[in-house]
Amino acid sequence: MDLISKLEKRFGSWAIPNLTIYLIGIQLLGVALLMSGRAVLTDFILYGSGVVDLGQWWRLLSFMMIPKTLSPIWLFFAFYIFYLMGNALEERWGAFRFNLFVLCGYLLTVAMAFVNPGAIITNIFFLGCVFLAFATLFPHFELRLFFILPVKVKWLGWLTIASYLILLFSGDPGTRLSIVAALGNYLLFFGKAFFNGFKAEKRRQSFVAETRKVERQALHVCATCGVTDQDDASVHFRYCSTCGKCFCTEHIGNHNH
Incomplete structure (x- = not known):
């Protein structure tokens, strides 16, 4: 109160x-x-x-x-x-x-x-x-x-x-x-309401910036050539069942463990 x-x-x-x-x-x-x-x-x-x-x-x-x-x-x-x-x-x-x-x-x-x-x-x-x-x-x-x-x-x-x-x-x-x-x-x-609103706006801006940062991060990165899903959206990626690493379709079949 x-x-x-x-x-x-x-x-x-x-x-x-x-x-x-x-x-x-x-x-x-x-x-x-x-x-x-x-x-x-x-x-x-x-x-x-x-x-x-x-x-x-x-x-x-x-x-x-x-x-x-x-x-x-x-x-x-x-x-x-x-x-x-x-x-x-x-x-x-x-x-x-x-x-x-x-x-x-x-x-x-x-x-x-x-x-x-x-x-x-x-x-x-x-x-x-x-x-x-x-x-x-x-x-x-x-x-x-x-x-x-x-x-x-x-x-x-x-x-x-x-x-x-x-x-x-x-x-x-x-x-x-x-x-x-x-x-x-x-x-x-x-x-007080303005101060609280200012803090809430800062938190919102921080959340938006963090979300955009995560969105910009690559989800898949080829362990051989380094190409990412951010570099070329048409490239497909697979994960090796043996080593668990990520490879593009070009290198999934010819990599060394």
Whole structure:
């Protein structure tokens, strides 16, 4: 039994079902506050110095309220896809494991705010980690880009990883820290599976190489002239009943014991 299974056995009753709905609800609240003018984006952003030096503890939660866009149409599709992915993960993993995945991602992201207190930490990569988990567990699920072009989600996952790696070296400090948190959370849940898969692939390649090596080895070799069944497939071979050696048909009758 792995660690997560042990934790689930002990704390499984604490899990919040349909957590995705609550995550969407938090962002909808942020959208309402921003669109109504009751708040501005700087009220929500997370940076460590604001929490520690200014005592603005609400930022530990408010950064989760920041939407990626305020366009109603794009918000609708973004929330719909996020709900689809989160619900699928919860059905596959169970509520506790999905809760733990979100909680670990949140805690790692918040921790990054105190690694560099002046850096602005975003929720984009934390929520993007949910997409990476979905792409890993449901790689053949198809999304339609621009509502026309069908693309398997695994390819979008690889593009997401590539963009994360690019930003990891070229982004601002807050972006880099947010990506470290997101990738750290992803590896926490999928790193072992990737490692085991890598070892299994190495074993498979080794087996294939050994099989090909055996296939290339000659099965019959004439003890007189050295011709093999690999040299000429039309040559026939016989084994001497006296000495037990292998000879081609040309030398089976005229060899010396």
